[in-house]
Amino acid sequence: MIQLTEQIIVNGILSGLVFVLMALGFTMIFGIMRVVNFAHGELYMMGAAGVLVLYSQWGIDYSLSVILAALFTGVVGVAIERSLFRPFVRSELNGMIMSLGVSICLQAIALIVLGPAQQAMARPISGVIRLGGAVVPLDRLAVGGIALGVIVLFQVFLKYTRTGLSMRAVAQDREVAALMGARVQSMAALAFGIAAGLAALAGGLMAPIYSVAPYMGELPMLKAFVVVVLGGLGSIPGAVVGGLIIGLVESVFATFFDSTLALIASFVIVLAIVLVRPRGLFGKLQA
Amino acid sequence: MSKPLVIAGALAALVCVIPYLVADRYVFHVAIMGCVTLILASSMNLMLRVGQLSLAQVAFMGIGAYASALFSMRLGWPTGLSLVAGGGVAMVFAAVLGPAFLKIRGVYFVLLTFAFAQAVNLIFQDWTSLLGGNNGLYGIPKLELFGIRLGKPGAFYGLALAVALGWLALMGALHRSRVGAVLSSIEENEDLTRSLGVNVLAWRIGCFALSGLMAGIAGGLYAYYIGFLSPQAFTFHTSVNVLVINVIGGVASPLGPLIGSILIVPLPELLRDVEEYQLLAYGGILILFLAFFPRGLIGFLAEARQDAAGRRLGRPIWRHSTKRTK
Structure with a gap:
């Protein structure tokens, strides 16, 4: 029983860390751009997909492939923000519909480039390790460790650099931040770029564990959505705590029931949160 | 009516009779699905008229579809009655959820209805004993109205078209009546409307219930036409599809969804030879309209024209920026 508990907790934290990686960008985009x-x-x-091409097809080193794919997606993110989202900043609904359009187009491009089939790739890390009573695949552990490192780095960036400070200021109050000299539009572009890079990093790390397909992003998006609503839209600490909570809840449900029931439970949590406390666990009231 | 609108109406009328002129089974199929989509899009349009984007319509459609199928399969009710009763069940769902849901405004309402639709779809997948789960629900009987069996696609299209146009006529009448004025006023300035003694929440709940009924009946028509139900028909993709129809047609008039449906529903058929570019065209059209014609085609046609009060007709899908929630 203790072994099972340890296994559930380890699984929950490892998948929770990946949710956090997705949720951080999602919540930051909402905080700064209201999209x-x-x-x-x-x-x-x-x-x-970037890792699939670079590592599997071109034979570039795996860790280098992940970094390149994340950087590339970050640059694409900045371009998308500048060209498509900028007219809709703070116009929440139009921005959201625009993001649907972007989502459809990116899926379409992946469908044209990659084809509809799921494509597996060789696992760069294999084997398992015992952590107390839990058996953990090494690659999952590596993903969790890298995610944790990036999350800590990101917090340091937000807390201790001028750019990070200015980003937090823009999220808190756009007008006042602009008056204090924060470059509001550059911050939005940078935030979208970083968010895109973090999401791509999560995708690149998970690519060898699952397979790659044009529609593979739908489930992680739903998870990020649940995490962010739970933690509070726009709240960074909310995304971290929310991610870990959802990871653990899902691990419990997936062990004792089935994963569909776990998803239903998470959407019922979302319904309850929006109805009772729309700002989530950590969000602030928004004007 | 302005000239462009008359021309648009005439073109729409022509499109509606095309299936009878061609009399091809496949064209009938596309046209029937078009009618179902149009009713669903129109139900979303009704909620947009009071300024709320509801992604729950697809869930009401699913509830109506499963309910009407089960009424006739399990309880042996006549199919015509089951169709209406299925819509009624969806309406009851909307009316019961309305008081809680409609207090939430803006982006949080969208997220709420999105989560609701996801949860409902997952329940369709998980409740295998009653709903058949992902294997689907088989053996739905053919629709029979007043002793006439609507087995042939031509006959079914006649019914679907009559229901769709009937709804649109009702929406048009509502749009021009005092009720329509109240709804527009709620959308334009809620606080002011409330100050005039209008019970805004009650009006919103009324719209939500009516839109639920509409979506439920669309679901019932779908169930009897296809004869088989699977959760795959009621996913987020269907919601996005009717949202795109509203964006392209325009939300200012009940005719918007009609024009949007006529343009969007046949699109996959026209792009059949270049299948992999279907999705790209679809997303590209959505982005282009948002960027350049945010009022949709109806708004674009009416742009030059102003009404007696000098107001521009047509409005963007979303007028307001962030609203305070709670």
Whole structure:
């Protein structure tokens, strides 16, 4: 029983860390641009597809492939923000519909380039390790460790750099931040780029564990959505805590019931949160 | 009516009779699905008229579809009665959820209805004993109205078209009546409307219930036409499809969804030879309209024309920026 508990907790935390990686960007885009980014799953897919091309097809080193794919997606993210989202910043509904359009187009491009089939790739890391009573595949552990490192780095960036400060200021109050000299539009582009890079990093890390397909981003997007609503739209600490909570809840449900029931449970949580406390666990009231 | 609108109406009328002129089974199929989609899009349009984007319509459609199929299969009710009763069940769902849901405004309402639709779809997948789950629900009987069996696609198209146009006529009448004025006023300035003694929440709930009924009947028509139900028909993709129809047609008039449906529903058929570019065209059209014609085609046609009060007709799908929630 103790072994099972340990296994559930380890599984929950490892998948929770990947949810956090997705949710951080999702919540930051909402905090700064007021756009609910339905294309977030497609940015995850871009990361995975990039790794598929670079590592599997061109034979570039795996870790280098992940970094390149994340950087590439980040640049694409900046371009998308500049060209498509900028007219709709703070116009929540139009921005959200625009993100649907972007999501459809990115899926379409992946469909044309990759084809509809699921494509597996060789696992760069294999084997398992015992952590206390839990048996953990090494690649999952590596993904969790890298995710944790990136999450810590990202927090340091937000807390201790001028750019990070200015980003938090824009999220808090756009007008006042602009008056204090924060470059509001550059911050939005940078935030979208970083968010895209984080999502692509998650996709690139998970690509060898699952397979790559044009529609693979839909489920991670739903998870990020649930996490962010739970933690509070626009709240960074909310995304971290929410991600870990959803990871653990899902691990419990998936062990004792089935994964569809786990998803139903998470959407019922979302319904309850929006109805009772729309700002989530950590969100602030928005003017 | 302005000239462009008359021309648009005449073209729409022509499109509606094309299936009878061609009399091809496949054209009938596309046309029937077009009618179902149009009713669903029109139900979303009704909620947009009071300024709320509901992604729950597809869930009401699914509830109506499964309910009417089960009424006739399990309880042996006549199919015509089951069709209406299925719509009624969807309406009851909307009316019961309405008071809680409609207090939420803006982007949170969209997220709420999105989560609701996801949960309902997952329940369709998981409740295998009653609904058949992902294997589907088989053996739905053919629709019979007043002793006439609507087995032939031509006959079924006649019914679907009559229901769709009937709804549109009702929506048009509503649009021009005092009720329509109240709804527009709620959308334009809710606080002011409330100050005039209008019970805004009650009006919203009324619209939600009516839109639920509409979506439920669309679902019932779908169930009896296809004869088989699977959760795949009621996913987020269907929601996105009717949203695109509203964006392209325009939300300011009940004719918007009609024009949007006529343009969007046949699109996959026209792009059959270049199948992999279907999705790209679809997303590209959505982005182009948002960027350049945010008022949709109806708004574009009416752009030059102004009404007696000098107001521009047609409005973007979303006028307001962030609203305070709670």
